[in-house]
Amino acid sequence: MGQQPSLVVVEGIGSYGAGLSDRVLLAGFPVAELSTMGSADRRGVGKTDDLDAARIARSVPSVDVDRLHRPRADGSRAAMRALVVAREQMTCERTRAVNSLTALVRTVELGVDLRKSLPCSQITAIATWRTRSEDATAATCRAEAVRLAKRIRGARCGVG
Template sequence: MTMLAEVIDAVIGIDTHRDSHEVEIADVAGRPITTMRISNDSAGFTRLLAAITDLGPEIRAVASVEGSRSYGAGLARALSAAGVQVIECEQPRRAQRRGKGKSDAIDAHLAVLAALRLDADQLTAPRADGDREALRILLVARQEITVMRTAQTNRLRALLLAGDNTDRQAARGSLTQRSLAALAERELPAPAAREQLVRQAEIRRLAPALTQAERELKENRAQLLAIVDDIAPGLTSRYGVGPVSAAQAIVSFSTRADAATRPRSPHSAAPTRSRQAAAKPPGTASTVAATAHSTAPSTPSRSPGYGNCPRTRAYIDRRTAEGKTPREIRRCLKRYIARELYRTLNTAMTA
């Protein structure tokens, strides 16, 4: 294993925030060369690039950026455009902070130290812009729509349960598009009490909102499917993989598959990440586990999505006969699923 410190001359640790970024430029021993606070705009980016240039024309520098896809997105783009390699730095864990305190300057220094300990052949670059960023935006939007729809559904059912027998029956049933339209259009018989009028007004507001949310989710799913098919053709044809789980797998798959420009052995498995890394959160394994097994009961043969797969059922039967517990079997299944998706993504996205 080649440590990053062996192939560079300087590392730039950056702790990002909304308005400003804390920066530390250090040598390969982790000794600070200079520190600064730059504004989160083009003027601040130019100031940092000038400081990097002052290090020397032949200096090999790497920027370790915490939050490169959020507050540090603009800075990461500016550094990459200037030819500075950017790697994603995870937020320091509590154990790493122990005895060091908490400040922006300390976090920038920890970003330096974290980078220097990395394997030069397994660097985690920021996730790419373009189609993969479009998927990420759509997934965030879908999560927001889903959370809001759930809250509105619960609110509507609560209002119906407080009504008459017909309303209570509707609350316990399925809220279909037809039933929602009927709830939005119905009129209360006169005379109606003020409480009934207010309740119906709220029902009339929530019912169309749920219909709109369902429409937005369908449009979101169609957009995800179109992008997924462009990035990784054939991925959604895998058993149990739909547009949403496929999109999350692509976003989590790691880093820019097209950004691995260093030479690779023909036997190396991945352009940017190992199979083992892909099986750990936030990699492919955690994505599949969350989508395919989130409601898995204690018996693995009843796991949703994969319970009807002949290969899975045969595997469950065999491992159960060997004395494996349901929890152990689920863990093995998740790892096998992660490996299959990893190979599929690696092949499709490298191509």
């Protein structure tokens, strides 16, 4: 009797399961990820590795093989994934800095009229502020505003 075809189902083939997926593929086995396991399927049951493994093992036989995600074999995919994650992190960092700067100039009188969102030109102007002879609170807040504006400029100015 010949060997039956095998399929290895790995959770997270595009992230934390990528290393395992690569090794399984190198060993000559096809790899896929079940795409239908959502949080609604776990509602009231919880989430642990053991529960997930058992749930996936039970559900895979009933799933059409065409609905399984397959990893792409080319190595440039990992580089692209790293760049996408880096871009997302920079976007989040920029958004945090814009929100912090907006809150700062709205709560501390630093000479900024901020009835609307911060325009790029105002961020650029704040980034070039120089130190002044002022009380310690205003000087500290002004220095923080400059630091935040420079971070925003470094991660692109666009705030919209």
